[in-house]
Amino acid sequence: MSLAPFLEGCRRRVDDRLAELVPPPGHPPGVVTRPLHFALTSPGKRIRPALLFAVGGLFKAKDESLLDTACAVEMIHASSLVFDDLPSMDAADLRRGRPTVHKQFGEAMAILAGLDLLHRAFGVLAAEASRRRGYPLAEMVTLLSGAIGVSGVVGGQAVDLTSEPAGVDLATLEFIHSHKTGALFIAAAEAGGLLAGARPAERTAIVNYAKNLGLAFQITDDLLDAVGTPESTGKTTGLDRNKATFVSFLGIEGARRLAGELTGFAEECLAPFGDRGELLVSLARFVRDRSS
């Protein structure tokens, strides 16, 4: 299967199911279900769910056994964007071509919607476990909880926000982004492997693939921020101008080269899977090329 229809199929399946997993906009109390819905239905690529589906598919899991877990991952991601964009964090006005959630609904309601999405994600996993015999709930909750906390997204964001740009070296920058972006990529891939019953060695290969992919994704995000416009990227650009980024360290060409190297490493991790890894190879190339 080629990548574009695969991504489009994932996006549609996830968006349809997400709409069922949250109260409709306006369901009381509407002051919080409207921003909740807004945060979740933003026109994103749903790349983390796609990664979960691609990894699960590699090990022959059926799509329907992956769907709700993929939706939980997307809820956590959507929630993290709501928090990242807040005035006390990155202070962004625009996201995926629309106002950010706090710009549209105010800060308090944005925070409450973000909190609901987080808990809801765990509730979705629990509901799935109640329906599916043998669902690895404890492992899945551990995986996603760890990806968000101090040792994951939260830890990366904390270091990002409190580092003086002048004091950030490339190692710190890698720490920030391997946590802030990488952790949820890795968790999504691990979740796919876990649900599909992949063996430990296979899961290690997949984690290494996702690590490289996540970091490459962040670098291409930096590139889009540096070279893109709000019209082309759908979000506030130039926010990073006073921040240490891969572009500020390496320049545009250097950052592009690094993204290429990392997605190359990601592809190498797939060697044990031969032709079966084709979709994940295409995904890595898609990430590499999205900023060119």
Add this chain to the structure above:
Amino acid sequence: MSLAPFLEGCRRRVDDRLAELVPPPGHPPGVVTRPLHFALTSPGKRIRPALLFAVGGLFKAKDESLLDTACAVEMIHASSLVFDDLPSMDAADLRRGRPTVHKQFGEAMAILAGLDLLHRAFGVLAAEASRRRGYPLAEMVTLLSGAIGVSGVVGGQAVDLTSEPAGVDLATLEFIHSHKTGALFIAAAEAGGLLAGARPAERTAIVNYAKNLGLAFQITDDLLDAVGTPESTGKTTGLDRNKATFVSFLGIEGARRLAGELTGFAEECLAPFGDRGELLVSLARFVRDRSS
């Protein structure tokens, strides 16, 4: 067992265990583990864990089988306080005799610490399930996730923040607080019953007890805000002066009377348990009397 040593024992056990369940303050990244620790070690009463222990004990569960779940409930509560106190929410400067988390560490780090606590709570439940055969993880995650989301704390807070004081009637006020405060009381009590293997009819009685207790707790909170000083209550008082509260509706005496009625109802729910419900009766009276 009389109430005071029971409460003190719960508090000590929970605080000791919480210290083991989070990274020590200063563990990297310290910018977020310090506020995390600060939020969690505030000198509170740990009344929700105590409720969980008392209900579990009523059905003969051993304390050690309840401890980590009680800690997860306290993490969620501590997290909800961090968010409630934020400038965009209740804008409180003082909590339990100390600066609020955002006052001490800034808004961004407070939010990140609050987020970590929330996920960590689910991680703690998952770890407990991995250790204890037969731990009802799916039910527990469903219970706590639901208590926090739109149908629980988040929903109550959303309505609270967006209601014009003049437009709030007593029914709305009850909606707000049965969600904002009541939901986590009910979840704590339900968790105790679930872990102890209480039967459905018993669990219904306990839920009704906790509903009344939670609302009474909120009313006595309003009373403390109205009649207390920051010195006596350890938090910013008078925040509610321009808000609809049980005191603004019913006056001091009326609010006291209602708290007494509700704790009376709570006691009645315990009738099926006879003398075994003694500790929960004492807990209800403690809540009733804490503002006098």
